[in-house]
Amino acid sequence: MDMDALNDEQWTRIEPFVPGGRKGRRGPRTNNRRFVDALIWMARSGGRWRDLPERYGNYQTAKRRYYRWIEMGVLERLFEALAKEADLDWVAIDSTSIRAQSQAAGARRKKGGADAQGLGRSRGGLGTKIHAAVDALGLPVRFVLAPGHRGDVIYGKDLLDGLKPRHVIADRAYDAEHFHDTILDAGATPVIPPRPERRRPHACDWRLYKERNLIERFFAKLKQFRRVATRYDKLLANFRGFVLIAAIAIWLR
Secondary structure, three states: OOOOOOOHHHHHHHHHHOOOOOEEOOEEOOOHHHHHHHHHHHHHHOOOHHHOOHHHOOHHHHHHHHHHHHHHOHHHHHHHHHHOOOOOOEEEEEEEEEEEOHHHOOOOHHHOHHHHOOOEEEOOEEEEEEEEEEOOOOOEEEEEEEEOOOOOHHHHHHHHOOOOOOEEEOOHHHOOHHHHHHHHHOOOEEEOOOOOOOOOOOOOOHHHHHHHHHHHHHHHHHOOOHHHHEEOOOOHHHHHHHHHHHHHHHHHO
16 A cells, blocks of 8 residues: 555545635645645654654644644545445445554543543553444445444444445354344345354355455555554544545545
């Protein structure tokens, strides 16, 4: 996943959804393309804001603008615009755990404190889970970020909300009656292996289940972005922003 900056074709795809940058009397107020390239560099390198190369402008300006975009939901809208192109013949869902470093702890109360951190302690230590759904081409269409100790099936319904796939592929962690009903209510067919202890196991299309590798391959691509593979951000919203940047880059590759 070698992308450190957008080429002309990639920038053209997202430019209509990027706010600001309109021309004033003295020229463009901001260089949007350079700013988006700065965000991609941050996500890919895993560096601190102060390590941002000078060619991307002042790091403090870029940092403040990133936080404004988080508050405005700009990255969410940009990702959703790309995800509208998804092939929903089937979707595969799963989660991956992200280890949090010590810098991610201790959010201030005025920022929401522990409730805004989305951290949980599991066997691997303090961390966050990225729950994701990918389409039939392995491209991301939905994310839910949650504390690391929470179970997967809890967020299955949120991952499918508003989607209209023909099939939903998931592993045994999602084999629960209420989630089967959620999938059927959405007009889709569940492709989920039954748990061994089930007395009346549901049928599973084992041929189609092989496509579940798509989401594993997606997580492998996602973790090539070092700011995502390890969490340094204190607030879950700021960490989610880098997850969205990585997902946008994967869509544009």
